[in-house]
Amino acid sequence: MFRNSSRNRFAMIAASAAAGVMLLTACNGTDTAGSTSQGAADSVAQSLNFLNGTAEQNSAQPKTGDWANAPGKPAAKPVARKWVQLSAARAGDLDPVVVNGAGFTLYRFDKDTADPSKSNCDGDCATTWPPVLVAPGGKIFIDGVDKSAVGVVKRTDGTLQVTIGGWPVYRFSKDLEPGDTNGQGVGGTWFGVTPDGQKAGVTEAPDEADADQGQEQGEAEGQAATSAVLFDDPGFADNGSQGLAGQGCKNVFRDDVASSIQAAGSLKIWTGADCTGKSKVIEGDVADLAAIGFNDDVSSVFFG
Numbered sequence: 001m002f003r004n005s006s007r008n009r010f011a012m013i014a015a016s017a018a019a020g021v022m023l024l025t026a027c028n029g030t031d032t033a034g035s036t037s038q039g040a041a042d043s044v045a046q047s048l049n050f051l052n053g054t055a056e057q058n059s060a061q062p063k064t065g066d067w068a069n070a071p072g073k074p075a076a077k078p079v080a081r082k083w084v085q086l087s088a089a090r091a092g093d094l095d096p097v098v099v100n101g102a103g104f105t106l107y108r109f110d111k112d113t114a115d116p117s118k119s120n121c122d123g124d125c126a127t128t129w130p131p132v133l134v135a136p137g138g139k140i141f142i143d144g145v146d147k148s149a150v151g152v153v154k155r156t157d158g159t160l161q162v163t164i165g166g167w168p169v170y171r172f173s174k175d176l177e178p179g180d181t182n183g184q185g186v187g188g189t190w191f192g193v194t195p196d197g198q199k200a201g202v203t204e205a206p207d208e209a210d211a212d213q214g215q216e217q218g219e220a221e222g223q224a225a226t227s228a229v230l231f232d233d234p235g236f237a238d239n240g241s242q243g244l245a246g247q248g249c250k251n252v253f254r255d256d257v258a259s260s261i262q263a264a265g266s267l268k269i270w271t272g273a274d275c276t277g278k279s280k281v282i283e284g285d286v287a288d289l290a291a292i293g294f295n296d297d298v299s300s301v302f303f304g
Contacts, residue, residue, distance in 0.1 A: 048160075049139045050147055055085045055101045058141055065139075066100040066132075071178060075104070075171040078126055080133040080159055088144030088195040092181035093250065097192040097200040098145060098164060103178025106132060106169045110189040114166030114197065117153035121170065129170040129183070129190070131155065132162045145195040165197015182253060185227045185243020188264065201246045202226065224304050225265035225284075230258035234288040247304045249275040255299035261286050268302040275300045 051058055055065060065083035069075050085101030098106045107129065111120045121129055134140060134152065140162065142150060152160040153168055161168045172183030172190070183190050184201060192200030230252060232240035240257070244250045251273050252258070261269070262285045271277035277299070280292060289295045 047137045048134065048152065050150065051139055051141050052143075052147070053141060054087065054143045055083060055141045058139075060101075060139075060141070066104075067102050069102055069104070069171075071102070072176050074173045074176065075130045076127055076173045078130045078133055078159070080135040081138065082135050083139035083141060084132055084134050084162060085141040085143060086145045086150060086162070086164065086195075091179045091192065092184070092253070093246070094181055094184065094192045094200040096144075096194055097181075098169070098195055099178070100132065100171070101141070104171055104175055105179070105181050105183065105192050106164075107172055107183050107190050108164075108167040108169060108193040108197070108199065110191075112168050114163075117151070117163050117166045117168060119153060119155055119161055119168040121168075122156060128173050130173065131159075132169045132171065133159050134162055136160065149196055163197075164193050164195070167193060167197045169193050182242055185245040186229055186241060187243070188227055188229060188262065190243065191245065199245075223265040225263040225267045226303055228261055228263040228267060228301055228303075230298060230301075231260045231262070232257050234259045234290070236260050236262060236285070236287065244301050245303075249300055249302050251300045252298060256296050258298045259289055259295050261289065261298070269294060269298045270300045270302065271297050273299045275302050 055067065060067075060083055065081045066085060068081070086106070087099050088096045089099045089103070091097050091099060091105045094105070100106060109121055109129070112118060119131060121131065140150060145164065149165050151163045151166070153163050155161050163169065174182045181192060184192055191202060194200045226247065227243065227245035229241055229243045231237060242253050244252060255273065261282070263282070264284065266281060266283045268275070268279050268281045270279045271294070280294060282292070286292065289298065
């Protein structure tokens with residue numbers, strides 16, 4: 001009789017535990033919305049809250065989340081915030097582009113992958129380009145960005161990086177003021193990210209196969225370049241650089257400082273803003289602009 005009573009008691013405990021697990025699962029399933037971009041991050045991502053509107057509209061606490069990085073201070077250390085904001089906005093010549101709660105431009109990296117989502121920026125790369133991280137249980141405020149395009153991916157160190165359209169997103173440490181776009185086109189691989197995960201400022205976003213083909217064609221003499229990186233020093237030494245991309249005339253962000261330039265194809269450089277003054281067509285990379293009489297004398301570039 002004692003055995004039967006014990007067996008019944010254990011059965012009741014097991015049933016209660018199973019019901020508790022089912023209730024917890026149901027709560028997690030209905031508490032949050034949004035997508036994740038990596039199977040391994042699914043269980044953690046379920047604890048995130050995806051909320052429509054800005055942080056201010058949702059009464060987020062001041063000096064928290066991605067408001068915490070004050071203007072004028074480089075974002076040089078990845079920090080998992082309790083909340084982040086994704087807003088469709090205009091920054092410089094990029095319209096639309098996604099910015100964070102403090103108005104800083106967010107970027108994507110061509111060497112990452114979107115399907116499946118994976119970041120290939122670690123170590124020193126993640127210092128120059130701090131990933132946008134959200135803490136487990138944190139909030140993502142969505143302002144002008146489709147909720148279905150937003151997710152997270154688990155990085156190699158276990159932190160959760162925000163994704164848009166599957167692409168992991170980053171800040172740039174040389175953007176010091178809201179609206180800066182100094183990371184645009186850097187290395188030909190970094191671009192502002194649009195609300196659907198595409199490259200901001202680039203008229204066409206080809207798939208990976210088309211991109212490879214386009215690069216090969218761009219390297220052929222006479223093919224027009226669609227992006228360029230201007231380096232402050234000769235020989236492409238990255239002691240200071242800026243990127244440009246798109247079609248037509250583009251003014252450089254910091255004029256009269258370039259000493260070398262990288263481009264996959266031909267473009268025209270100008271000494272004056274808005275493609276005025278002295279000009280010269282170049283084909284591909286130029287390691288020393290002094291050799292063609294344009295050292296520290298480039299103010300605008302024409303693509304196409």
